[in-house]
Amino acid sequence: MPPVELWRSLDDLAGDPTLRELVSREFPAHADEMLASSRRDFLKLMGASVALAGMTACRRWPSELIVPFAHRPEGYVPGSTLQYATSLDVGGAATGLLVTSYDGRPIKIEGNPSHPQSLGATDPCAQATVLQLYDPDRSQGVVQREGSGEPAPRTVEAFTTWARTHFASLDASKGAGLRVLAEPSSSLALLAIRERFARRFPGAVWVEWDPLSRDAAREGATLAFGRPLRTHLALERADVIAAFDADLLFDDPAALANARAWARRRRAPDDVMNRLWAVEAGYSLTGGSADHRIAVPSVLVPVVLGRVAAVLARAGALPGLPPETRAALERFSSHSFDDPRIAALARDLAGAPGRSAVVVGPRQPAAAHALAHLLNHGLANAGVTVWYSEDPEPARPSHREAIARLAGDLNAGVVDTVVVLGGNPAYDAPRDLDLAGKLSHVKTAIRLGLYDDETSEVCDWHVPQAHYLESWGDARGWDGTAGIVQPLIRPLYDGMSAIELIALVADGKTTPGYDLVRATWQARLPSPDFERAWRRIVHDGVAEGTRFVAVAPELSPGAAAPIAALADAELPRAGTYELTFSRSASLHDGRYANLGWLAELPDPVTKLTWDNAALLHPEDAKALGVKRNGDRVAIEADGRELTVPAFLLPGQAKGSIGLDLGWGRRRAGRVGDAVGVDAYALRSSDSLWRAEARVARRPGTDALASTQDHHIVDTLGKREQAIRAEELVRTGTLEEFLENRAFARERVEIPPDAPLWTPHAYPGHKWGLAIDLTACTGCHACTIACQAENNIPVVGPAEVRRGREMHWIRVDRYFAGDPAAPRLAFQPMACHHCETAPCEQVCPVAATVHDHEGLNVMVYNRCVGTRYCSNNCPYKVRRFNWFNNHKHATAVEMMVMNPEVTVRSRGVMEKCTYCLQRIEAVKIAAKNEARAIRDGEIVPACAQVCPTEAIVFGDLNDPESRVRAAHDDPRCYGVLEEVNTKPRTRYLARLTNPARGEA
């Protein structure tokens, strides 16, 4: 059944005013058994059985209504789930998604396997957008702010009529005073409409702003090749990867694809395993997974790159280098900074021509990117591990220039109308431009946004934006692959999509998004059987053959001078520090600030939740008089000061301070307001990523909500932690492994144990799980996937501080090895389903027992809550509901709940179930079809989203299964096996591949 049809029929249905009225009382969506039964389904609160104990009524629980469709859509099976393909465009690069819908409610977001920019994986943020859909704080109607700024509700009709007349009035001036301030978008439909827009308003200027702009790369390409080419990686071909301040495994438009390719090359250690070098200031996940990490202040990263280039040039590894460039490189060798590992890196690169990749991150200046292009060409990587494509918008000025120019125009008063499409410029534009102030003074400012936020506050009109799960659109991945954005639910509130609004401006009439997108694609797709092609694209979520074509550009000599200039980079003057800004791993640029899942998602490296902090090298901390995490420091940059809690981070470059953007929102919503500090306050247009800062200790200490090292660990504990980290996350070099494949098993002595009785046999299925620590980058996608799948509540900062976070998957982070240059080690920890589970024997009411397939089942409705099981769990993976965590959840918020999983009441224990509901679903289906279950048919939420395929689940009794193979792998070991828990979850030891003699 084509999703379009389904959706439209649903749409028609919900279009019915009476039903909408009826339904909107509880749920603004619509589905079989909507009113009562769905509520019942996803309010699976065991409060119901409290009534049982009370024996109050003669019925055990209040009677319920079943409200079926009057007209059920074709082939639609009530109470079952369907998956639809769509795309999420963030910062102009899309990820392909599969969205699970239950009775018309989107409840889960996963990656679209057929989309090259997802390959079935997703990052935490994309998964959490489903929570955003149901966010009760989203703006729910058009708001007009007259001069006084007092918000007054308006109808959409009122706005559209006003807009029509207003924009008609601009025709005379050809829109000279019209500006559109938009967030980056890869939508083809938008491009098409923009053409119409430009035709109507030739005088208007389209300004694009992205607080996490990657334009440095564009400019670098312009330096190197004369035009703003887009750079792509093909890591599957790379043996040596050198990442210079580039988090290509996590914070990158193609991160998912990169991570997958990178991990595949580390999988089979018998072949050559790739080697990853990271040069960076703060700890990125790429740095955490690197075989070698050189921690230098961000400002010195180009110097390291230059020195490498110089060595290579000397060694003649860079043929055909123009003399002036050669001279430029020479300047680096005389730079004061040096590090022995630089030579090793150069050797390594020289040893792998055409099989290496030099990558520079967006926070580095254009020249550094140019230098990287230079190296990749010299090392014959261009076109192999690195390839280039034309930029979709070559004419576009860089974000920095564009926003600055807009600010100028606003100052000059030549602007009378500004249309702000999404984004949140008043919050995230460089503060020196004071965009908020200027917007509030412009004659007419129209804002399309999901929330009535900082920007809407200063605009005359706020128009609620339709969530991407509610609207039609299209988007292209970083590699150009295009996909359709299709709605899964009718807009909960009166919402408009960006293309609909711009179409209104350009055409002077409202056109449904569906028609706009369809029209755009009609122009691109073969006319005869367009309908089939269109449906196919909508169904698959991917349009074949839309990938960018690779180009083979020639180096232009112009880059020499700017490259030479890099060599003048110097460390910050004494008494000042280098302050680097970075994207928040969870809140992105701040757009997700109101999503509890993400606010409570621990930062992979610091494990901080509900907070950002100034990351300090321990020695810098000592110098500043910062004794422990949370001590306040004042950071002063570009004349503005900010007081931030400090966090001592081993592995942070000395002299460099890291600070996450995206926190400290003022108008994010009930969840996100005043959480963390707003780092944008220190950001200026000429120091987007790096600023020189003065830092001073301020009195007071903030209690940071961390999910690890909750209390200050004393020296005694620290010593012990270091010892145990080695035993828990067993790490070895490729060499060690090849010498002794079972090295991991031999790390810890397992006392011989003869069972006192004959152990239970598991003849049927025997579920098991394996996690490959070599592949795990610690991105926390599994944690969020689990939270979404299993209705895990958000408990808030106060409870996290108490150590009561509920995540079923805890990604343990250890710093191992030399404290000066510590190794980062991640270990996802969930219930191990031990065959001799210590938790079970201590439960007085048999609420946690084994089933006959070896699952350690936790029966919530039997639990009385003695918490003894948690005490006796050596892995501490059980979570207790200290309070009723759903007490204040509104019905709309509850719509995100997975009806296949019980919502736990107060006072019961919960934990990982290996996604029991998914196992049961497949088992029943298979049995109905009288067939066996195929390996890989059952995929737990965590395994499904893992970008590096680190998690494998399956039947240990199936000799062909991947999990069986993993458990038989010589690298495989069980954590705490020595206490004879016989865990079903086992780990594959972490392998690193340091350069010979550099380990």
Place this chain on the structure above:
Amino acid sequence: MTQQGPNTVFVFPAWVDELKPFIAAAGVGLPIYLVALVWYGGSPATTDVGYAPQQPVAYSHALHAGELGIDCRYCHNTVEVAAHAAVPPTQTCMNCHTNIRGTSPKLAAVRESSATGMPIPWVRVHDLPDYVYFNHSAHVRRGVGCVECHGRIDAMDVVYQAKKLSMGWCLDCHRNPDAHLRPPEAATQMDWEPPKGVDRTAFGKTIRERLKLAPSEDCSTCHR
């Protein structure tokens, strides 16, 4: 000889000792009574069985399923493929009732619903606790007849809960399924009987072996 002095001491009246047997009886009987009270009073057999709420439309299964012999699956058409045996859309009623009794006042609500698209708010009769996951397809396809859990729906004018539907009741059947099994194709046949002279349990046993059924007692089967 000294006479016994005047008695001013309080002494319990005789009836106090008479009471002893009764107190003893109460001491033994009361706990027994309380246990019985909770056991039967709290049993779903008391609290749930016979629950027959008033429905918005006086739909009679006795008429449709019984006399007219319409198969359960005509309306509850998802029962073999999904967990829910979906309550039919108004549409389904109208398939027939546009022509038959098209004007009957009894069907006013149905006609209105189909006209306005307003659903008919049926009242749920068989209502398991929210933490119990029952899958219709898993049972119907394994030869557990509708009648086993719902009773003779085809004889009910107003549907009521016929069985306890308590956990213990479910377990009884999962432990000894034979007496409750039938050929899957006969699942919806209310009055199905094993072939003449064949013992029900023995027949069920053959079904169980043919379909390789092993009903599970695992918690994970119903609780997630």
Place this chain on the structure above:
Amino acid sequence: MAVATLERPSRDNTSSDPARRAPLVLAGNDYASVTEKVCRIVEVRKPPRAWTLAFTIAASFTGILGLMVLYLITTGVGVWGLNKPVSWGFDITNFVFWVGIGHAGTLISAILYLFRQQWRTGINRFAEAMTIFAVICALLFPGIHVGRIWFEYWIAPLPNQMSMWPNFRSPLLWDFFAVGTYFTVSLVFWYMGLIPDIATIRDRATTKARRIAYGLLAMGWRGSNRHWHRYERAYLLLAALATPLVLSVHSVVSFDFATSMLPGWHATIFPPYFVAGAIFGGFAMVLMLAVPCRQWFGVKDVITPRHLENMCKIVLATGMMVGYAYAIEFFIAWYSGNPVEGFVFINRAFGPYAWAYWTMVFCNVATPQVFWSRRARSNPWVIFAVAVFVNIGMWFERFVIIVTTLSRDFLPSSWNSYTPTWVEVLTLMGSFGLFFTLFLLFLRFLPMIAMAEVKAIMPAPHGEAHR
């Protein structure tokens, strides 16, 4: 009178001269005077001012306890300071503490009875009462600490519609049976001992109301020798049954920890170690109560210095056992070669909770040493002070065992610290309130000394006694 000749004029009967039996009742008391002394406490119209004051304070704390429990049940266990690794804190600490206190009474009445320790008669009655009340306080905590109190009855093996049964492998279930049995048996034992004395009060009763009330409680006891015959045999049997029971209860409580797999809990030494600790703490509590009681209620002749001294000796002995256990735990941890086990103990002594550990060691091991000196043993104030210290120490012992182990077990990633909230603190204080409320009511309405038993060991008024 003849009794006088048997006794030195002094009030000190702590002589250890084996040649002559030291009297256990002083100052020429005879049957009537002992009866008078003990019954007067129950019969006087106005209780001593000290009693009234103490009762007011205790009762108000009981009220606070009620409020705290109400708040807990309506809001959730989250109102306590517990967290992920530390799922047990004050709750179970208090439980084990009170159960421990509850050991002295039955021990005195049962074991000393079997050993024919006649000096027990002066103190056994109120020691048993103390046991009952302590066990009530103990039972409170497992009762309220669970997440869903309304389903707690699932722990009992009752037939039910789910056909579910409790899990008899769980030490918590053993606890349920052990403590439950202990409470019942102690109660029976205590009440049985009370019957003859209640009869005495009944027969001294001056008002009809008292005669009815005590009459019912006395169950028509007539002091018939045919009754005494069976009574004594039953008492002996109960003592014989209660003796293994006392030893078993705290062993079973220790199983909660010993049969778990956590470092610092998983130790075979726990049962004896816990029992010794319980007797230690129990006797300390008896002393703490006896010293002021004999003062206020003028029963110094019955609860004599000799009684106090004997108990001091027991406290000293059991204190040494506990100290030995503390030491041997470290040895075992080292000798086992289990690094995790080893760390737990080093962490106890030098980690974040070192302060608690050393408080415990000081109170339980150091302070009782003063009882080596005879002068300390015979000075009520010293005795009282030491008793208080020991009680504090024994509470901390349980705190240290529970919290230090939980806060730092196998995976450093989930280590965390534990700080109680005001709710927990007030609940603990409230449990003391409950204990003293009950105890003070007992003192006021029931004979605090087993008169019949005391009389039985008093020399007969004429000629030599029959023993």
Place this chain on the structure above:
Amino acid sequence: MTWGLLAEFAGPAELVSAAERLRDGGYTRWDAHTPFPVHGLDAAMGIRPTRLPWLVLGAGICGCGGGLLMQWWMNAVAYPLIVSGKPFNSLPASIPVAFELTILLASLTAFGAMMVANGLPRFRHPLFASREFLRATTDAFFIAVEAADPKFDLEATEAALRALGASRVVRVEGDA
């Protein structure tokens, strides 16, 4: 109607010797009342040892056996669940509960049987009506001979009691 005679003696020793002679005198329906158990009096009165211990033993065995059976049935028969991979029925785990039940039943039996055998509770008794008798629970030692005794004769028995050294003899009215 006369229930019997109540004779008071000076102390335990006197009571015992009196009891011996009364016993030898062939009296059967009589009893001694003392504030505390007087040792040697049982023999003096010729009371046969009670069979209480056997009852208690029986109860204990029932408790133990019942406890073991219950646990075996509930965890291994009625609903066997895999717990920590342990056998469904494991004796070691059953010991504590079985032990506690043993003690519980035995103790309750010891107390209950004693009361029943003593015919307690009994709130009304002719002796309660006598004021002299009030001291029986404090410091007085009595022998009471019932009129129902075949050898009972008001004058003769009273004389006999005085001869045994009773400091005082009173008649007790009422019927048992």
